[in-house]
Amino acid sequence: MRKRIVVALGGNAILTKDPSAESQQLALKQTAEKLAPLVEQGHELIISHGNGPQVGNLLLQQSAADSPENPALPLDTCVAMTQGSIGYWLQQALRDALEKRGIEKDVMTLLTQVVVSKDDPAFDHPTKPVGPFLTEDEKNQRSEQETYVEDSGRGWRKVVPSPKPIRVTEAHLIEKLVDLGVITIATGGGGLPVIEDHGVVTGVEAVIDKDFASEKLAEQINADLLIILTAVDHAFTNFNQPNQEKINKVSVEELKQYIKENHFSPGSMLPKVEAAIKFAEHSNRTKKAIITSLDNIEEILTKQVGTHVY
Numbered sequence: 001m002r003k004r005i006v007v008a009l010g011g012n013a014i015l016t017k018d019p020s021a022e023s024q025q026l027a028l029k030q031t032a033e034k035l036a037p038l039v040e041q042g043h044e045l046i047i048s049h050g051n052g053p054q055v056g057n058l059l060l061q062q063s064a065a066d067s068p069e070n071p072a073l074p075l076d077t078c079v080a081m082t083q084g085s086i087g088y089w090l091q092q093a094l095r096d097a098l099e100k101r102g103i104e105k106d107v108m109t110l111l112t113q114v115v116v117s118k119d120d121p122a123f124d125h126p127t128k129p130v131g132p133f134l135t136e137d138e139k140n141q142r143s144e145q146e147t148y149v150e151d152s153g154r155g156w157r158k159v160v161p162s163p164k165p166i167r168v169t170e171a172h173l174i175e176k177l178v179d180l181g182v183i184t185i186a187t188g189g190g191g192l193p194v195i196e197d198h199g200v201v202t203g204v205e206a207v208i209d210k211d212f213a214s215e216k217l218a219e220q221i222n223a224d225l226l227i228i229l230t231a232v233d234h235a236f237t238n239f240n241q242p243n244q245e246k247i248n249k250v251s252v253e254e255l256k257q258y259i260k261e262n263h264f265s266p267g268s269m270l271p272k273v274e275a276a277i278k279f280a281e282h283s284n285r286t287k288k289a290i291i292t293s294l295d296n297i298e299e300i301l302t303k304q305v306g307t308h309v310y
Protein backbone atom coordinates (compact mmCIF):
# COMPACT_ATOMS: atom_id res chain seq x y z
CA MET A 1 0.00 0.00 0.00
CA ARG A 2 1.26 3.47 -0.88
CA LYS A 3 2.54 5.39 2.13
CA ARG A 4 3.37 9.04 2.61
CA ILE A 5 6.85 8.94 4.11
CA VAL A 6 8.97 11.72 5.59
CA VAL A 7 12.65 10.74 5.54
CA ALA A 8 15.13 12.75 7.62
CA LEU A 9 18.69 12.35 6.33
CA GLY A 10 21.50 12.34 8.88
CA GLY A 11 24.93 13.90 8.48
CA ASN A 12 26.63 10.82 7.03
CA ALA A 13 24.21 10.85 4.07
CA ILE A 14 25.79 14.13 2.91
CA LEU A 15 29.23 14.63 4.37
CA THR A 16 31.62 11.92 5.41
CA LYS A 17 35.10 13.45 5.81
CA ASP A 18 35.84 15.70 2.88
CA PRO A 19 33.67 18.86 2.96
CA SER A 20 34.31 19.77 -0.70
CA ALA A 21 31.27 20.21 -2.94
CA GLU A 22 32.40 17.25 -5.10
CA SER A 23 32.62 14.92 -2.16
CA GLN A 24 29.24 15.94 -0.74
CA GLN A 25 27.65 15.55 -4.17
CA LEU A 26 29.13 12.06 -4.44
CA ALA A 27 27.81 11.12 -0.99
CA LEU A 28 24.36 12.39 -2.00
CA LYS A 29 24.47 10.37 -5.23
CA GLN A 30 24.99 7.25 -3.13
CA THR A 31 22.20 8.36 -0.79
CA ALA A 32 19.84 8.94 -3.72
CA GLU A 33 20.57 5.43 -5.05
CA LYS A 34 19.47 4.06 -1.70
CA LEU A 35 16.32 6.19 -1.51
CA ALA A 36 15.17 5.42 -5.06
CA PRO A 37 13.70 1.98 -4.21
CA LEU A 38 11.14 3.66 -1.92
CA VAL A 39 9.90 5.64 -4.91
CA GLU A 40 10.05 2.52 -7.07
CA GLN A 41 7.83 0.80 -4.50
CA GLY A 42 5.26 3.55 -5.15
CA HIS A 43 5.58 5.57 -1.95
CA GLU A 44 5.30 9.34 -1.62
CA LEU A 45 8.61 10.72 -0.47
CA ILE A 46 9.31 13.95 1.39
CA ILE A 47 12.97 14.36 2.28
CA SER A 48 14.56 16.58 4.87
CA HIS A 49 18.23 16.78 5.79
CA GLY A 50 20.71 18.19 8.29
CA ASN A 51 23.11 21.09 7.70
CA GLY A 52 25.15 21.35 10.92
CA PRO A 53 28.61 20.89 9.35
CA GLN A 54 27.74 22.90 6.23
CA VAL A 55 26.19 25.91 7.93
CA GLY A 56 29.07 26.10 10.41
CA ASN A 57 31.57 26.02 7.55
CA LEU A 58 29.63 28.74 5.76
CA LEU A 59 29.70 30.93 8.87
CA LEU A 60 33.49 30.55 8.92
CA GLN A 61 33.67 31.65 5.27
CA GLN A 62 31.45 34.60 6.07
CA SER A 63 33.59 35.77 8.97
CA ALA A 64 36.84 35.23 6.99
CA ALA A 65 35.64 37.64 4.28
CA ASP A 66 33.75 40.03 6.56
CA SER A 67 34.33 43.69 5.65
CA PRO A 68 32.24 46.86 5.29
CA GLU A 69 32.13 46.25 1.52
CA ASN A 70 31.21 42.60 1.89
CA PRO A 71 29.58 42.07 5.29
CA ALA A 72 29.09 38.59 6.74
CA LEU A 73 25.54 37.34 6.26
CA PRO A 74 23.43 36.39 9.28
CA LEU A 75 22.88 32.80 10.40
CA ASP A 76 19.30 32.44 9.14
CA THR A 77 20.47 33.52 5.68
CA CYS A 78 23.30 30.98 5.90
CA VAL A 79 20.73 28.30 6.77
CA ALA A 80 18.82 29.33 3.63
CA MET A 81 22.02 29.05 1.58
CA THR A 82 22.65 25.51 2.84
CA GLN A 83 19.00 24.54 2.25
CA GLY A 84 19.53 25.69 -1.30
CA SER A 85 22.92 24.10 -1.91
CA ILE A 86 22.16 20.71 -0.35
CA GLY A 87 18.71 20.68 -1.98
CA TYR A 88 20.32 21.40 -5.33
CA TRP A 89 22.78 18.52 -4.97
CA LEU A 90 20.14 16.09 -3.71
CA GLN A 91 17.58 17.12 -6.34
CA GLN A 92 20.06 16.37 -9.12
CA ALA A 93 21.18 13.13 -7.50
CA LEU A 94 17.61 11.88 -7.08
CA ARG A 95 16.64 12.74 -10.64
CA ASP A 96 19.62 10.76 -11.91
CA ALA A 97 18.92 7.79 -9.65
CA LEU A 98 15.26 7.69 -10.76
CA GLU A 99 16.03 8.14 -14.44
CA LYS A 100 18.40 5.19 -14.29
CA ARG A 101 15.48 3.11 -13.08
CA GLY A 102 13.19 4.47 -15.77
CA ILE A 103 11.08 6.37 -13.24
CA GLU A 104 9.70 9.69 -14.45
CA LYS A 105 9.15 11.81 -11.38
CA ASP A 106 9.69 15.47 -10.66
CA VAL A 107 11.93 16.37 -7.74
CA MET A 108 11.75 19.80 -6.17
CA THR A 109 13.48 21.60 -3.33
CA LEU A 110 11.30 24.02 -1.43
CA LEU A 111 12.77 26.77 0.70
CA THR A 112 10.91 26.09 3.91
CA GLN A 113 10.41 28.39 6.87
CA VAL A 114 9.71 27.10 10.34
CA VAL A 115 8.13 29.25 13.04
CA VAL A 116 9.80 29.29 16.45
CA SER A 117 8.99 31.29 19.58
CA LYS A 118 10.98 34.45 20.20
CA ASP A 119 10.79 33.49 23.88
CA ASP A 120 12.26 30.04 23.36
CA PRO A 121 14.86 29.57 26.13
CA ALA A 122 17.24 28.13 23.50
CA PHE A 123 18.10 31.70 22.42
CA ASP A 124 19.91 32.21 25.74
CA HIS A 125 21.45 28.72 25.79
CA PRO A 126 23.11 27.71 22.51
CA THR A 127 23.34 23.90 22.22
CA LYS A 128 23.42 23.00 18.52
CA PRO A 129 26.94 22.10 17.31
CA VAL A 130 27.79 23.42 13.84
CA GLY A 131 30.88 23.39 11.64
CA PRO A 132 34.17 21.60 12.09
CA PHE A 133 35.74 20.04 15.17
CA LEU A 134 38.47 22.28 16.56
CA THR A 135 41.44 21.69 18.85
CA GLU A 136 41.50 23.60 22.12
CA ASP A 137 44.08 26.03 20.68
CA GLU A 138 41.97 26.68 17.59
CA LYS A 139 38.93 27.22 19.78
CA ASN A 140 40.79 29.72 21.96
CA GLN A 141 41.68 31.79 18.90
CA ARG A 142 38.01 32.26 18.00
CA SER A 143 35.84 35.18 19.01
CA GLU A 144 35.01 35.38 22.69
CA GLN A 145 31.43 36.16 21.74
CA GLU A 146 30.99 32.66 20.37
CA THR A 147 30.17 29.60 22.49
CA TYR A 148 32.00 26.29 22.04
CA VAL A 149 31.41 22.88 23.59
CA GLU A 150 33.55 19.79 23.76
CA ASP A 151 31.75 17.17 21.65
CA SER A 152 32.10 13.59 22.96
CA GLY A 153 35.92 13.60 23.06
CA ARG A 154 36.09 14.49 19.33
CA GLY A 155 37.03 18.17 19.72
CA TRP A 156 35.41 21.55 20.22
CA ARG A 157 32.48 22.82 18.15
CA LYS A 158 30.74 26.14 17.95
CA VAL A 159 27.18 25.96 19.26
CA VAL A 160 24.23 28.10 18.20
CA PRO A 161 20.67 28.47 19.53
CA SER A 162 18.32 25.67 18.50
CA PRO A 163 14.71 26.63 19.28
CA LYS A 164 11.92 24.08 18.97
CA PRO A 165 9.87 24.13 15.75
CA ILE A 166 6.26 25.25 16.19
CA ARG A 167 4.96 25.20 12.62
CA VAL A 168 6.24 24.61 9.10
CA THR A 169 4.80 27.57 7.21
CA GLU A 170 4.87 25.89 3.77
CA ALA A 171 3.33 22.58 4.88
CA HIS A 172 0.19 23.18 2.78
CA LEU A 173 2.34 23.72 -0.32
CA ILE A 174 4.36 20.60 0.40
CA GLU A 175 1.11 18.63 0.58
CA LYS A 176 0.05 20.03 -2.80
CA LEU A 177 3.38 19.07 -4.35
CA VAL A 178 3.17 15.57 -2.91
CA ASP A 179 -0.40 15.23 -4.20
CA LEU A 180 0.93 16.17 -7.65
CA GLY A 181 3.44 13.31 -7.39
CA VAL A 182 6.47 15.56 -6.83
CA ILE A 183 9.24 14.21 -4.62
CA THR A 184 9.76 17.14 -2.32
CA ILE A 185 12.91 18.14 -0.45
CA ALA A 186 11.77 20.38 2.40
CA THR A 187 12.68 21.70 5.88
CA GLY A 188 16.36 21.19 5.01
CA GLY A 189 18.70 22.11 7.83
CA GLY A 190 15.71 22.11 10.18
CA GLY A 191 14.03 24.86 8.16
CA LEU A 192 14.59 28.60 8.08
CA PRO A 193 13.96 29.82 11.62
CA VAL A 194 11.43 32.64 11.73
CA ILE A 195 9.28 34.35 14.33
CA GLU A 196 5.79 35.60 13.63
CA ASP A 197 4.36 38.79 15.06
CA HIS A 198 0.86 39.78 13.98
CA GLY A 199 1.35 38.06 10.66
CA VAL A 200 4.81 39.56 10.03
CA VAL A 201 7.51 36.92 9.58
CA THR A 202 11.13 37.72 10.50
CA GLY A 203 14.21 35.49 10.36
CA VAL A 204 16.08 34.75 13.59
CA GLU A 205 19.63 33.55 14.07
CA ALA A 206 19.35 29.88 14.97
CA VAL A 207 19.59 26.34 13.59
CA ILE A 208 16.56 24.15 14.25
CA ASP A 209 17.18 20.46 14.86
CA LYS A 210 16.23 18.65 11.64
CA ASP A 211 14.78 15.63 13.48
CA PHE A 212 12.32 17.86 15.35
CA ALA A 213 11.53 19.86 12.22
CA SER A 214 10.96 16.67 10.19
CA GLU A 215 8.63 15.38 12.88
CA LYS A 216 6.64 18.62 12.81
CA LEU A 217 6.40 18.41 9.02
CA ALA A 218 5.31 14.75 9.19
CA GLU A 219 2.52 15.75 11.61
CA GLN A 220 1.35 18.66 9.46
CA ILE A 221 1.26 16.80 6.15
CA ASN A 222 -0.36 13.77 7.74
CA ALA A 223 2.50 11.43 6.86
CA ASP A 224 2.02 7.71 7.51
CA LEU A 225 5.59 7.14 8.55
CA LEU A 226 8.61 9.10 9.79
CA ILE A 227 11.98 7.54 9.00
CA ILE A 228 15.04 9.01 10.70
CA LEU A 229 18.23 7.88 8.97
CA THR A 230 21.59 8.07 10.68
CA ALA A 231 24.91 6.22 10.91
CA VAL A 232 23.71 3.37 13.16
CA ASP A 233 21.21 0.58 12.40
CA HIS A 234 19.39 0.99 15.71
CA ALA A 235 19.16 3.06 18.82
CA PHE A 236 20.84 1.08 21.59
CA THR A 237 20.65 0.90 25.33
CA ASN A 238 24.04 1.18 27.03
CA PHE A 239 25.48 2.48 23.76
CA ASN A 240 29.19 1.69 23.23
CA GLN A 241 29.39 -0.35 26.42
CA PRO A 242 29.94 -4.11 26.70
CA ASN A 243 26.27 -4.60 27.63
CA GLN A 244 24.99 -2.54 24.64
CA GLU A 245 21.66 -3.86 23.30
CA LYS A 246 19.72 -3.05 20.14
CA ILE A 247 16.30 -1.53 20.57
CA ASN A 248 14.01 -3.15 17.99
CA LYS A 249 10.27 -2.74 18.36
CA VAL A 250 9.66 -0.40 21.27
CA SER A 251 6.70 1.33 22.88
CA VAL A 252 6.63 5.01 23.71
CA GLU A 253 6.54 4.13 27.43
CA GLU A 254 9.62 1.90 27.25
CA LEU A 255 11.50 4.53 25.29
CA LYS A 256 10.61 7.24 27.80
CA GLN A 257 11.99 5.00 30.53
CA TYR A 258 15.26 4.60 28.56
CA ILE A 259 15.46 8.39 28.24
CA LYS A 260 15.10 8.71 32.02
CA GLU A 261 17.94 6.21 32.37
CA ASN A 262 20.13 8.44 30.10
CA HIS A 263 20.72 5.90 27.35
CA PHE A 264 20.76 8.54 24.56
CA SER A 265 23.32 11.31 24.08
CA PRO A 266 21.84 14.83 23.96
CA GLY A 267 22.45 16.46 20.60
CA SER A 268 22.81 13.14 18.77
CA MET A 269 20.48 10.17 19.46
CA LEU A 270 18.25 11.91 22.01
CA PRO A 271 16.50 14.30 19.55
CA LYS A 272 15.84 11.38 17.19
CA VAL A 273 14.25 9.33 19.94
CA GLU A 274 12.24 12.33 21.16
CA ALA A 275 11.05 13.10 17.63
CA ALA A 276 10.03 9.45 17.13
CA ILE A 277 8.05 9.50 20.38
CA LYS A 278 6.35 12.74 19.44
CA PHE A 279 5.26 11.38 16.05
CA ALA A 280 3.86 8.17 17.55
CA GLU A 281 2.06 10.14 20.26
CA HIS A 282 0.65 12.70 17.83
CA SER A 283 -1.06 9.91 15.89
CA ASN A 284 -2.39 8.34 19.09
CA ARG A 285 0.06 5.54 18.34
CA THR A 286 -1.63 4.60 15.08
CA LYS A 287 1.55 5.52 13.20
CA LYS A 288 5.15 4.71 13.85
CA ALA A 289 8.59 6.22 13.45
CA ILE A 290 11.69 4.25 12.53
CA ILE A 291 15.30 5.08 13.39
CA THR A 292 17.84 3.21 11.29
CA SER A 293 20.70 3.58 8.81
CA LEU A 294 20.51 4.38 5.13
CA ASP A 295 21.70 0.87 4.28
CA ASN A 296 18.46 -0.57 5.64
CA ILE A 297 16.11 1.67 3.73
CA GLU A 298 15.17 -0.71 0.92
CA GLU A 299 13.98 -3.35 3.36
CA ILE A 300 12.51 -0.98 5.87
CA LEU A 301 8.88 -1.68 5.00
CA THR A 302 9.20 -5.40 4.47
CA LYS A 303 11.50 -6.48 7.29
CA GLN A 304 11.82 -5.54 10.92
CA VAL A 305 15.01 -3.49 10.56
CA GLY A 306 15.95 -0.60 12.82
CA THR A 307 14.24 0.79 15.90
CA HIS A 308 10.45 0.94 15.42
CA VAL A 309 8.67 3.26 17.81
CA TYR A 310 4.96 2.61 18.34
Ligand SMILES: Nc1ncnc2c1ncn2[C@@H]1O[C@H](COP(=O)(O)OP(=O)(O)O)[C@@H](O)[C@H]1O
Pocket residue numbers: 009010011012050229230231232234235236237238239263264265267268269270
Ligand atom coordinates in the same frame (compact mmCIF):
# COMPACT_ATOMS: atom_id res chain seq x y z
N1 LIG B 1 21.94 5.19 22.56
C1 LIG B 1 22.43 5.38 21.34
N2 LIG B 1 22.14 4.49 20.37
C2 LIG B 1 22.65 4.65 19.12
N3 LIG B 1 23.47 5.66 18.76
C3 LIG B 1 23.78 6.58 19.69
C4 LIG B 1 23.28 6.49 21.02
N4 LIG B 1 23.75 7.54 21.73
C5 LIG B 1 24.50 8.24 20.90
N5 LIG B 1 24.53 7.69 19.67
C6 LIG B 1 25.27 8.27 18.54
O1 LIG B 1 24.37 9.15 17.89
C7 LIG B 1 24.72 9.16 16.49
C8 LIG B 1 23.56 9.80 15.72
O2 LIG B 1 23.58 11.19 15.97
P1 LIG B 1 24.19 12.22 14.92
O3 LIG B 1 25.44 11.67 14.31
O4 LIG B 1 24.25 13.53 15.61
O5 LIG B 1 23.00 12.24 13.89
P2 LIG B 1 22.84 12.57 12.34
O6 LIG B 1 22.91 11.25 11.64
O7 LIG B 1 21.48 13.17 12.26
O8 LIG B 1 23.92 13.51 11.93
C9 LIG B 1 24.98 7.71 16.21
O9 LIG B 1 25.72 7.53 15.03
C10 LIG B 1 25.75 7.29 17.46
O10 LIG B 1 27.14 7.49 17.27
Ligand SMILES: NC(=O)OP(=O)(O)O
Pocket residue numbers: 010011049050051052053189190207208209210211
Ligand atom coordinates in the same frame (compact mmCIF):
# COMPACT_ATOMS: atom_id res chain seq x y z
N1 LIG C 1 19.88 21.23 11.40
C1 LIG C 1 20.37 20.05 11.84
O1 LIG C 1 19.81 19.40 12.75
O2 LIG C 1 21.56 19.64 11.25
P1 LIG C 1 22.44 18.36 11.63
O3 LIG C 1 21.49 17.19 11.66
O4 LIG C 1 23.47 18.25 10.54
O5 LIG C 1 23.03 18.62 12.97
